[in-house]
Amino acid sequence: MSNAMHNKTLTELKAGLAAGDFSSRELTEHFLARIQQHDSELNSFITVTAEQALSQADAADQAIAAGNTGLLTGLPIAHKDIFCTEGVRTSCGSKMLDSFIAPYTATVVEKMAAEGAVMLGKTNMDEFAMGSSNETSYYGPVKNPWDLERVPGGSSGGAAACLGARLAPGATGTDTGGSIRQPAALNNITGLKPTYGRVSRWGMIAFASSLDQAGPMAQSSEDCALMLQAMAGHDHRDSTSLNEKVDDYLGALNNDIRGLTIGIPEEFFPDTLDGAIADNSRDAIRELEKLGAKVVSVSLPSVKLSVPAYYVIAPAEASSNLSRFDGVRFGHRCDDPKDLEDLYKRSRSEGFGDEVKRRILVGAYALSAGYYDAYYRRAQQVRRLIRDDFARAFEKVDVLMGPTAPETAFKLGAKKDDPVSMYMADVFTIGVNLAGLPALSMPTGFINGLPTGTQIIGNYFREGQILNVAHKYQQATDWHKQAPVFGGEQ
Amino acid sequence: MSWEVVIGLEIHVQLNTVSKLFSGSKLSTGAEPNTQASLVDLGMPGTLPVVNKEAVRKAALFGLAINADICRHSVFERKNYFYPDLPKGYQTTQLAEPIVGAGEVEIQLENGEKKTVRIHHAHLEEDAGKSLHEDFHGMTGIDLNRAGTPLIEVVTEPDMSNAEEAVAFARKLHAIVTSIGICDGDMSQGNMRFDVNVSIRKPGEPLGTRTETKNLNSFRFMERAIKLEVERQIDVLEDGGEIVQETRLYNGDTHTARSMRSKEDANDYRYFPCPDLLPVAITDADLEALKAAMPELPNARKARFMDDYQLSEYDADLLSGSIATATFFEGAAKAGGDAKLAANWVMGELAARLNAEDKDISDSPVSAEQLGQLIARLKDGTISSKIAKQVFEACWAGEGDPDTIIEAKGLKQMSDSGELEKIVDDIIANNAPQVEDYRNSDDAKKKKKIGFFVGQAMKATQGKANPQQLNQLLREKLQ
Numbered sequence: 001m002s003n004a005m006h007n008k009t010l011t012e013l014k015a016g017l018a019a020g021d022f023s024s025r026e027l028t029e030h031f032l033a034r035i036q037q038h039d040s041e042l043n044s045f046i047t048v049t050a051e052q053a054l055s056q057a058d059a060a061d062q063a064i065a066a067g068n069t070g071l072l073t074g075l076p077i078a079h080k081d082i083f084c085t086e087g088v089r090t091s092c093g094s095k096m097l098d099s100f101i102a103p104y105t106a107t108v109v110e111k112m113a114a115e116g117a118v119m120l121g122k123t124n125m126d127e128f129a130m131g132s133s134n135e136t137s138y139y140g141p142v143k144n145p146w147d148l149e150r151v152p153g154g155s156s157g158g159a160a161a162c163l164g165a166r167l168a169p170g171a172t173g174t175d176t177g178g179s180i181r182q183p184a185a186l187n188n189i190t191g192l193k194p195t196y197g198r199v200s201r202w203g204m205i206a207f208a209s210s211l212d213q214a215g216p217m218a219q220s221s222e223d224c225a226l227m228l229q230a231m232a233g234h235d236h237r238d239s240t241s242l243n244e245k246v247d248d249y250l251g252a253l254n255n256d257i258r259g260l261t262i263g264i265p266e267e268f269f270p271d272t273l274d275g276a277i278a279d280n281s282r283d284a285i286r287e288l289e290k291l292g293a294k295v296v297s298v299s300l301p302s303v304k305l306s307v308p309a310y311y312v313i314a315p316a317e318a319s320s321n322l323s324r325f326d327g328v329r330f331g332h333r334c335d336d337p338k339d340l341e342d343l344y345k346r347s348r349s350e351g352f353g354d355e356v357k358r359r360i361l362v363g364a365y366a367l368s369a370g371y372y373d374a375y376y377r378r379a380q381q382v383r384r385l386i387r388d389d390f391a392r393a394f395e396k397v398d399v400l401m402g403p404t405a406p407e408t409a410f411k412l413g414a415k416k417d418d419p420v421s422m423y424m425a426d427v428f429t430i431g432v433n434l435a436g437l438p439a440l441s442m443p444t445g446f447i448n449g450l451p452t453g454t455q456i457i458g459n460y461f462r463e464g465q466i467l468n469v470a471h472k473y474q475q476a477t478d479w480h481k482q483a484p485v486f487g488g489e490q
Numbered sequence: 491m492s493w494e495v496v497i498g499l500e501i502h503v504q505l506n507t508v509s510k511l512f513s514g515s516k517l518s519t520g521a522e523p524n525t526q527a528s529l530v531d532l533g534m535p536g537t538l539p540v541v542n543k544e545a546v547r548k549a550a551l552f553g554l555a556i557n558a559d560i561c562r563h564s565v566f567e568r569k570n571y572f573y574p575d576l577p578k579g580y581q582t583t584q585l586a587e588p589i590v591g592a593g594e595v596e597i598q599l600e601n602g603e604k605k606t607v608r609i610h611h612a613h614l615e616e617d618a619g620k621s622l623h624e625d626f627h628g629m630t631g632i633d634l635n636r637a638g639t640p641l642i643e644v645v646t647e648p649d650m651s652n653a654e655e656a657v658a659f660a661r662k663l664h665a666i667v668t669s670i671g672i673c674d675g676d677m678s679q680g681n682m683r684f685d686v687n688v689s690i691r692k693p694g695e696p697l698g699t700r701t702e703t704k705n706l707n708s709f710r711f712m713e714r715a716i717k718l719e720v721e722r723q724i725d726v727l728e729d730g731g732e733i734v735q736e737t738r739l740y741n742g743d744t745h746t747a748r749s750m751r752s753k754e755d756a757n758d759y760r761y762f763p764c765p766d767l768l769p770v771a772i773t774d775a776d777l778e779a780l781k782a783a784m785p786e787l788p789n790a791r792k793a794r795f796m797d798d799y800q801l802s803e804y805d806a807d808l809l810s811g812s813i814a815t816a817t818f819f820e821g822a823a824k825a826g827g828d829a830k831l832a833a834n835w836v837m838g839e840l841a842a843r844l845n846a847e848d849k850d851i852s853d854s855p856v857s858a859e860q861l862g863q864l865i866a867r868l869k870d871g872t873i874s875s876k877i878a879k880q881v882f883e884a885c886w887a888g889e890g891d892p893d894t895i896i897e898a899k900g901l902k903q904m905s906d907s908g909e910l911e912k913i914v915d916d917i918i919a920n921n922a923p924q925v926e927d928y929r930n931s932d933d934a935k936k937k938k939k940i941g942f943f944v945g946q947a948m949k950a951t952q953g954k955a956n957p958q959q960l961n962q963l964l965r966e967k968l969q
Contacts, residue, residue, distance in 0.1 A: 103534065206535075238540075317762075320568050323578065326572060328574050369758045
């Protein structure tokens with residue numbers, strides 16, 4: 001039985017725990033053993049918190065016995081190493097924070113723990129979430145479980161890979177420009193970026209504050225709904241978290257989608273797009289048509305400006321957000337600084353990797369006197385146009401769909417020396433962040449044995465509707481159930 | 491041809507909120523270093539700011555007090571620079587859309603004229619921590635207790651033309667912020683800090699190059715620093731030199747100033763709107779509520795003092811100038827039952843004594859009630875004004891209430907006319923030559939010469955004789 005446990009969804013595991021088929025301790029030990037056995041190949045975890053996990057599991061077993069359970073009681077979850085966890089190293093994938101033991105816990109982690117979740121450990125990621133391949137991590141790249149010579153995507157690459165390889169049944173991620181959705185697509189899992197402000201950012205180390213949003217990653221839409229139910233909600237410690245009622249995501253999963261209008265933005269199917277990628281997403285949309293959805297064509301003319309606008313705004317915010325890493329109070333400090341300037345220069349030069357430095361430089365430039373209007377202000381204007389495009393589309397449609405990423409997982413190192421080509425990996429996901437909309441990526445088939453994903457974008461606070469559409473699709477198909485042949489077992 | 495001086499001020503006013511601008515930490519007053527610095531104040535990764543509504547309310551109240559437009563959606567921005575006592579690597583402040591727009595403050599000049607100083611704007615911002623350079627063996631210690639303390643920075647137009655005007659403005663601003671209760675006004679604690687921008691020019695010429703002298707924390711230092719800088723600029727220009735745009739530091743102890751950094755070294759602060767904070771919304775209802783709650787402003791108080799207490803405009807201006815002085819004056823006037831006397835004592839004896847010991851009126855050893863009691867005894871004739879000064883000194887020295895002192899020292903005026911009459915008779919009998927001389931003098935000279943007998947009588951009574959009664963008696967007996 002335990003061999004099959006890792007192929008079960010969170011929802012199935014929850015039922016198994018409730019039925020007494022296995023204990024949380026057995027479940028947790030099973031996943032810890034899998035991590036120990038396989039993660040040396042994948043490198044999806046930076047820190048495994050086995051001891052803490054087992055004590056949380058024991059507490060969960062007691063809670064289950066007492067009939068005192070929360071949404072996630074006893075379910076093992078892996079947290080992206082961007083979330084502060086009190087007493088546990090929180091590295092953000094950077095040498096800068098290699099020795100940083102967080103003195104407090106992020107709201108997301110706290111809320112999930114309050115619902116009984118068991119933390120397996122902290123997953124690998126691009127340094128400070130800057131990257132689309134997980135190659136910028138100080139802890140080395142994560143491998144794609146579908147092909148160990150390929151990247152898992154990023155920045156939540158560790159989360160997606162450990163889910164794809166069934167080393168964890170659920171994981172948290174963060175998405176600033178596609179960092180949940182793109183790796184979800186590349187690892188054949190489901191991941192949701194909620195509406196900006198739906199999930200608290202307190203305790204989530206900032207990359208680009210106006211774009212960053214945490215979300216759930218799991219095997220199915222149903223599991224994402226379960227996790228989001230625990231993660232979402234207003235937090236008085238985050239001024240940008242919105243005081244909107246949290247919907248009943250689980251309750252909405254089985255809503256009828258007959259009459260639903262799906263918009264297909266022509267910009268998401270450009271002539272240059274790989275035909276096989278386009279076909280997989282068109283097939284998925286056709287499947288939903290069979291379930292009663294209507295399909296219309298729409299246009300988002302400004303979305304083509306997403307990537308350049310994003311690569312001004314996100315680095316600009318990052319250049320400021322990362323200023324606190326100065327070697328004074330926490331994080332890496334160089335040896336024997338000879339004066340203050342030397343302390344700053346060497347601590348930051350040594351502590352940050354190349355991609356982080358590149359973005360700090362780009363961002364500082366975009367905000368500097370004489371360039372602010374040409375870059376930062378202009379990018380904000382473009383951002384408004386993009387938001388307006390989406391708003392116009394949502395006057396006519398319920399959801400928008402298209403491919404999540406323009407290609408399947410690429411080879412490790414393939415884009416190492418070509419940042420712009422790397423940035424284009426997020427061409428379909430970034431617009432959503434600029435607009436602050438919710439969007440989900442779900443598995444929709446393979447190309448040469450590599451997963452592809454399709455994105456469902458909803459209007460503000462329509463996470464329930466997105467999850468509902470994805471769930472209906474996943475009930476009718478089984479792409480999301482495919483797991484890689486990995487470690488000699490299935 | 492003489493030089494014309496142009497002065498503009500930037501004033502940091504520390505708001506007296508319970509907690510910091512973006513965190514729940516209490517404002518620090520003398521706590522151990524870094525004990526009043528939370529995760530947010532330390533700039534811990536992942537922490538976020540939440541704006542203190544009370545600070546917003548107090549800033550808007552200030553705006554209303556100076557007749558300014560209140561920005562309905564003011565925006566916090568980040569001012570980016572590296573400094574060890576700046577934990578996040580940026581200061582959260584306001585730039586393009588500050589909460590308080592253009593306003594004005596009227597000041598009273600010593601020649602009795604009024605002048606309006608225009609306020610360019612005032613914005614909310616957080617204070618930085620402190621760098622401690624002593625006691626760390628060549629290293630610098632960082633204390634972040636002050637980091638995040640709410641300030642409003644008030645920026646004037648260059649409307650002042652000498653140090654006295656600048657001080658008059660600074661005092662008026664102090665009066666306003668303390669009157670509306672948004673700042674404790676304790677200069678020694680850095681509650682108000684002044685940056686002065688000074689330039690000089692020949693009349694009719696365009697503005698000269700200005701310098702900025704930063705962080706002056708008393709009216710006196712500000713006045714002296716401005717005068718010093720004006721003299722320096724005149725010397726430079728008259729020697730054929732040029733003024734360099736720079737930031738200067740004034741040392742009050744040595745009365746010297748030095749250049750801190752020139753314009754070329756200035757940072758590019760890369761301001762941009764803080765993405766962690768929403769614009770601060772202020773509604774019509776908020777403004778109405780603030781207006782309804784507006785305490786009495788210095789100008790209204792001044793008018794009331796002139797009406798209610800028949801004070802001259804000059805006296806009313808001085809006494810209404812600070813909330814502490816005004817409250818003290820009104821307390822003494824009420825307790826003593828004589829506003830004019832209270833005004834004279836507060837502006838005279840008390841002010842001189844406070845000044846001599848460099849004390850604030852709120853730390854006066856003589857309370858308003860005690861001064862009132864003294865005035866009451868003066869008014870009811872129990873003591874003379876001369877004795878009153880003696881009682882005041884004793885009261886200042888902590889010897890008790892005026893009534894207690896008068897009783898203990900036997901300072902009551904001699905009210906028994908029989909006793910005084912006997913003393914006067916003795917003096918006349920014992921000073922025959924002087925009596926003779928007095929009687930032979932004309933009226934004008936008599937007025938002067940009677941002083942001798944008054945002096946003798948006062949000596950004999952240890953000053954307790956009622957002066958009117960004594961004069962009357964002497965004039966009768968000497969005829």
